[in-house]
Amino acid sequence: MDAGNLLPLAVEIAREAGDLARRRREDGVAIAATKSTLADIVTEADREVEDLIRARLAEARPGDGFLGEESGVEEGTTGVTWVVDPIDGTVNYAYGIPHYAVSIAAVTGEVAPGHWTAQAGVVFSPAAGELFRAARGAGAWLGERRLSVSTPSDAGALLATGFGYDPATHGPDLDRVRRVMPAARDLRRAGAASLDLAYVAAGRLDGYFERGLHPWDHAAGGLLVIEAGGTLWGSPGGAPGRDMTIAGSAGLVERLRILIEG
Structure with a gap:
C-alpha cells in the first residue's frame, strides 16, 4: 500500500468538505438530532458534509470501505477503509466557536483501533485555514513545516x-x-x-x-x-x-x- 497515493485525495476532499462546513456555519446551524445524550448533538451540516465526503471517495475509489460518525460502517473490497468525522467539535460549531475540524483517515486491516494500520490522515480546521496531514512513513506536516512533538519543560x-x-x-x-x-x-x-x-x-x-x-x-x-x-x-x-x-x-x-x- 502506497500511503502517498491516498493522502492527496484526503487533502482535496477535506478542503472541499471544510469549505462546505464553513459556509453552512455562516448560513446558520440547524440541529438535526441528539445522540448519546441531549447535549450530544448532530447538525444538518454534519450529515451534509459526511454525505459529500462519502460521495467524493466513492467516485475516486469505488470499492473502498467507509466508517463515518453519522452513517456508520460499510465494508469494502480493496482493503482500504476511510474513517471520517465530518465535523469534529460539533458543539463548538453549533455555538459559533471557530474551533472545529474535518478529520479523514485511510486505514488498512481490520476496522478497529489496534488492528488497523493508518496509512494517511488529514485534519483540516476551516476557521483557521490550517490543514495538518500525514502519510505513513513520510512524517506529519502543516504546510511546508514538518511537525515534531515537544518535550515538556521543567514547568510541566x-x-x-x-x-x-x-x-x-x-x-x-x-x-x-x-x-x-x-x-x-x-x-x-x-x-x-x-x-x-x-x-x-x-x-x-x-x-x-x-x-x-x-x-x-x-x-x-x-x-x-x-x-x-x-x-x-x-x-x-x-x-x-x-x-x-x-x-x-x-x-x-x-x-x-x-x-x-x-
Whole structure:
C-alpha cells in the first residue's frame, strides 16, 4: 500500500468538505438530532458534509470501505477503509466557536483501533485555514513545516483533555484531571479531539488524554502524532479507545498513564 497515493485525495476532499462546513456555519446551524445524550448533538451540516465526503471517495475509489460518525460502517473490497468525522467539535460549531475540524483517515486491516494500520490522515480546521496531514512513513506536516512533538519543560506539560456528554461521567473525568495535574503546567479543554491531537503533533500542546473517544475521533490525529515522533497509547489493549487515549512524547505518555491508572 502506497500511503502517498491516498493522502492527496484526503487533502482535496477535506478542503472541499471544510469549505462546505464553513459556509453552512455562516448560513446558520440547524440541529438535526441528539445522540448519546441531549447535549450530544448532530447538525444538518454534519450529515451534509459526511454525505459529500462519502460521495467524493466513492467516485475516486469505488470499492473502498467507509466508517463515518453519522452513517456508520460499510465494508469494502480493496482493503482500504476511510474513517471520517465530518465535523469534529460539533458543539463548538453549533455555538459559533471557530474551533472545529474535518478529520479523514485511510486505514488498512481490520476496522478497529489496534488492528488497523493508518496509512494517511488529514485534519483540516476551516476557521483557521490550517490543514495538518500525514502519510505513513513520510512524517506529519502543516504546510511546508514538518511537525515534531515537544518535550515538556521543567514547568510541566501543557495538556489537553475532554469530557463526555453524560453527566454521570463528569465526576470520574474531574478526578482524572486531579491525578494528572502534578505533571501539568496547565490544562486546555477546547472541544475537538482531532485538533487536540494535531496540536500535540505540532508541539502546540505537550500531551493529550481523554476517555470515551470513537475511532473517527483519533484515526487521523493519531497518525499525525505518530508521524511527528510521538506515542499514542490507550485502553483497552494499549490502543486508543473508549476507556482512554493518551498522546505525546514517549516519556510524557508513560507518566500520564501511571498517574491516570493510579
